[in-house]
Amino acid sequence: MTGRRKVQPEDAQSSAQWVRAVSEVALLSILGERPHYGLEILDRLRSEAALQIAEGTIYPLLHRLERAGLVSAEWSISEAERPRKYYALTPAGARELEAQLREWGRLSRRLEAFLGRMAG
């Protein structure tokens, strides 16, 4: 039989873990540009990083990073726009982003080299 293999629960779990790990570095990168609010981060993660993360996933992640001191949050309330809570990188968050990008680069170079060897 050549049908597509049914997605197993462990596949979904492993995929969720992968998305979680990538989401964190992608989120920190977005905040590295300028402060963003939750919905804006979510839309950018989906459209620019192609991360299909669930709507509500963003706030537990942001709050965890806030508790860890990597991001800070502040409400912006003005007549011009809706009330929004903006998140910004803290100095510790900037250092963490740098470390995660370094690690990400190292891993992707090794994986690329490995796949190149396998293909060639």
Add this chain to the structure above:
Amino acid sequence: MSEAGDQRAIAGWLRRFKWSLGGMPSPEREDLVAEVRAHLDERIAAGVGVTEALNGFGTPEAYARNFVEQMELARALTGGRFPSLLGAVARRVHRSAVAAAAFIAVLLLAGLAGGICVTAAVKLVDPVHAGLWFGEGGLYFGREQEPGRMRELLGPWIFPLAPVSVALAWVLARLVLISSLQAVRSSR
């Protein structure tokens, strides 16, 4: 759904969400509710249906659990108090192998220290039969019916050893609990 129905659905979801965040400090709870409300309002204003917008968050109870658990973990790790650490690990035993292993390790340490203390207490009233025994039956703390066939290794040293074992077990158990909670937190 009518606009009034939409508002009722959102208000109902947010009410259940707020109620499920019951263990959190009030300002933090209000802040979370306001943030989710702002998110939902903005999505709906952009044309997303209420049901679809709410479905993205799941049930309010499950969604609130994310934040309550984060707070509980942070509190236990920041406070470092043994009962909070043990409670936080115990509540995760059924869904985390790390927490289950840590919990078993703590039980073993408590059992060992408790066994030494009980043996020391028994030795006060029955010095001949109680102690750390070694021989055919292996090595164990406790009461030996036939002390002649085994060797008692500690003698009176069991009395100072009892409080030392309690202190050591407490320190080791605390380390195990903290490490396991840190591992659980980093895996979230």
